[in-house]
Amino acid sequence: MLYTSMTGATEMVHAQTITANNLANTSTNGFKKDLAVMMHRPVRHDQDTRHYAVVTNKVQDFEPGHLIETHRELDIAIHGEGWIAVNGQDGTTGYTRAGALTVGADGLLRNRSGEVVLGNEGAVSIPPDSRVEIASDGTVNVFGTGEFEGDVAQIDRIMLVNPEMSKMEKGVDGLFRMRDGADAEPAAEVRLMSGVLEGSNVSAIESMTEMIQVSRQYEMQVKMMKTADELASRSSSILRVS
Numbered sequence: 001m002l003y004t005s006m007t008g009a010t011e012m013v014h015a016q017t018i019t020a021n022n023l024a025n026t027s028t029n030g031f032k033k034d035l036a037v038m039m040h041r042p043v044r045h046d047q048d049t050r051h052y053a054v055v056t057n058k059v060q061d062f063e064p065g066h067l068i069e070t071h072r073e074l075d076i077a078i079h080g081e082g083w084i085a086v087n088g089q090d091g092t093t094g095y096t097r098a099g100a101l102t103v104g105a106d107g108l109l110r111n112r113s114g115e116v117v118l119g120n121e122g123a124v125s126i127p128p129d130s131r132v133e134i135a136s137d138g139t140v141n142v143f144g145t146g147e148f149e150g151d152v153a154q155i156d157r158i159m160l161v162n163p164e165m166s167k168m169e170k171g172v173d174g175l176f177r178m179r180d181g182a183d184a185e186p187a188a189e190v191r192l193m194s195g196v197l198e199g200s201n202v203s204a205i206e207s208m209t210e211m212i213q214v215s216r217q218y219e220m221q222v223k224m225m226k227t228a229d230e231l232a233s234r235s236s237s238i239l240r241v242s
Contacts, residue, residue, distance in 0.1 A: 001231075005224035007052040011038055012218035018058065019214060023207040029068075029112075030098030031200040032170070033061040060176075062165050064097075065199040074101040076134055077198040078160075082190030083176065085159035086115040093118065093183050094175025095161060095168070097198050103132070109140070109158075115175070119156035120186070126155070134158065136191045160190035 015036040025031040076099035083095035109117040109124040116123045130142040138158035144151030161184035168176045
């Protein structure tokens with residue numbers, strides 16, 4: 001009884017951590033809510049009369065977030081399903097729906113986390129003193145300014161992918177990757193919207209409610225542990241009297 005309650009309390013702490021992280025990312029563009037999936041496992045050699053709580057995995061809610069109009073040319077959002085390919089901090093290819101882009105000091109197109117946006121030709125490099133427009137198919141067009149006013153060039157196309165969601169998993173850096181470690185194939189059907197951003201799919205009200213529920217469940221497990229301790233003490237007292 002004590003060990004069963006302890007495993008339940010442990011997993012409630014784990015669930016609370018996940019919920020708190022979701023709540024902290026309610027304003028993070030493109031964030032996908034994490035879900036704690038728990039299951040019970042029977043205690044061995046106990047005729048399956050008792051079960052332990054275990055976390056099988058942490059999965060994500062892939063529902064799209066609400067759209068936020070910014071009217072900024074470098075803000076993009078996926079229309080429907082799909083992902084933007086970026087080069088993660090560890091050098092591997094990751095996928096995100098966060099489309100708040102900037103041009104770094106090195107001329108490379110990056111997201112707000114500093115990850116380089118990938119195109120069909122590698123990293124997307126923007127010429128200096130250029131105005132950038134991104135088409136719905138991911139094509140990056142640059143327009144000259146100053147003495148180069150009127151010059152237009154198509155420099156690359158942002159790599160857009162659309163793998164099966166069941167084959168993707170989130171890394172500790174917040175980027176999604178293929179479970180088998182392979183790179184997803186470019187998907188020509190994925191479309192972008194310019195001047196908008198996709199918000200987080202986390203509801204602050206729902207997350208607060210979940211935190212309250214998990215806290216109550218944790219308290220219940222702790223009470224069970226105290227009850228188990230009291231029963232053990234009473235049993236010992238009876239044995240001493242006998």
